[in-house]
Amino acid sequence: MPVVPATDETIARAAEALAAGRLVAIPTETVYGLGADARNASAVAGVFAMKDRPEFNPLIVHVPDLATAETLAAFNAEARALANAFWPGPLTIVAPKRRKCGIADLVTAGLDTIAVRVPGHPVARALLQASGLPIAAPSANRSGRISPTDASHVAAELGDVPDLILDGGPCARGLESTVVSVTDDSPVLLRLGAVPRSEIESVLGHPIHLAKEDAPIASPGQLARHYAPQTPLRLNADSAEAGEALLAFGPDAPDCAGASINLSPSGNLAEAAMRFFAALRHLDETGSRRIAVMPIPEDGLGEAINDRLRRAAKAR
Ligand code: TXA
Ligand code: MG
Numbered sequence: 001m002p003v004v005p006a007t008d009e010t011i012a013r014a015a016e017a018l019a020a021g022r023l024v025a026i027p028t029e030t031v032y033g034l035g036a037d038a039r040n041a042s043a044v045a046g047v048f049a050m051k052d053r054p055e056f057n058p059l060i061v062h063v064p065d066l067a068t069a070e071t072l073a074a075f076n077a078e079a080r081a082l083a084n085a086f087w088p089g090p091l092t093i094v095a096p097k098r099r100k101c102g103i104a105d106l107v108t109a110g111l112d113t114i115a116v117r118v119p120g121h122p123v124a125r126a127l128l129q130a131s132g133l134p135i136a137a138p139s140a141n142r143s144g145r146i147s148p149t150d151a152s153h154v155a156a157e158l159g160d161v162p163d164l165i166l167d168g169g170p171c172a173r174g175l176e177s178t179v180v181s182v183t184d185d186s187p188v189l190l191r192l193g194a195v196p197r198s199e200i201e202s203v204l205g206h207p208i209h210l211a212k213e214d215a216p217i218a219s220p221g222q223l224a225r226h227y228a229p230q231t232p233l234r235l236n237a238d239s240a241e242a243g244e245a246l247l248a249f250g251p252d253a254p255d256c257a258g259a260s261i262n263l264s265p266s267g268n269l270a271e272a273a274m275r276f277f278a279a280l281r282h283l284d285e286t287g288s289r290r291i292a293v294m295p296i297p298e299d300g301l302g303e304a305i306n307d308r309l310r311r312a313a314k315a316r
Helices: 008-019 041-051 066-072 077-086 122-131 151-158 197-204 269-284 302-313
Strands: 003-005 024-026 033-037 060-062 091-096 113-117 164-167 178-181 188-191 244-248 260-262 290-293
Touching: 003 151, 008 024, 008 033, 008 122, 008 164, 024 122, 024 151, 033 041, 033 122, 066 077, 066 113, 077 091, 077 197, 151 164, 151 269, 178 197, 244 269, 260 269, 269 290, 269 302
Parallel strands: 003 164, 024 164, 060 113, 091 178, 244 260, 244 290
Antiparallel strands: 024 033, 091 113, 178 188
16 A cells, blocks of 8 residues: 655655646545646546546646745735635635646646635645645545545545555544635535535625535535445434444433444534544444444534535435
8 A cells, every 4th residue: 555654755756746737645634635736637537537426527626835836826905815814724616717827737627716725734734735736636535425525535435546645644624614605706615524604604704605506506516315325324323223333422411222423422523523534434334234323513614514415425
């Protein structure tokens, strides 16, 4: 397996691999990404091929700072306010793409907008510095499956395909970045994620609405069935039935004869978000006939966790 601890030496090797058009799996504070040089169309095509990803689904470009982001995208005052408030960190901003920005058209799936993010994870930041490249990186899972929050998940999912899997430990946030589209119309929430909606609203000073699922350009990557384990899910369960595993939350978890994980016995949503994908992955591997999931409160990060749960539970 190409998993290596992230050190100055392995980060330098990863930077060389990116510059040579090869793929590298990278830790971020949200989930692990499968990175390619965003200017290299054939490297980016390799990302799509590895993920079995529909090509109309555009990728996020990771950059070291706001100044670099503004060479790729035209930010208005609201975009800049959001960047200043949340970068480095788990917010992705979709804005009009600058012509001649040098990013491969495949990255943006031919759209005239581009998604950019300045990640907060020290290893991702070090790799951006060492390579000097804009890095296109989707979550390092096959399309539709559970996002990886640990280097071992990437190895299990994508095997030997990336040149290197930089191990930067478990992801501290555990949910993908929140995606906000900021053009000259009012900002729209394209994907719920690691920055709660209320924090974005307090920076903007007004409410922000979630894009409608059937708006194809607005949120092309939001497949109805997504983040999905092989095992069926039963949501809003108050107990586990025979043969079911239990994904619990909070202090009042019921007994379960089978496998069971409590996302946060104290009822802390940030802890639950951090552990969520790894817990789903683990329970999926227990051979249970179904996973019963206790209700998660819909406030703060609970909104994004429930979004992932609903997509994971969609019938095949
Ligand atoms: O936390 C994250 O965002 C992770 C880490 C690796 O940074 N990346 C990630 O990438 O989740 P991915 O490819 O799994 O999701 C990217 C999302 C998709 O929903 C995609 O449709 C949306 O961003 N997106 C990208 N470019 C877009 C654009 N120009 N317009 C609208 N949506 C866009
Ligand atoms: Mg993804």
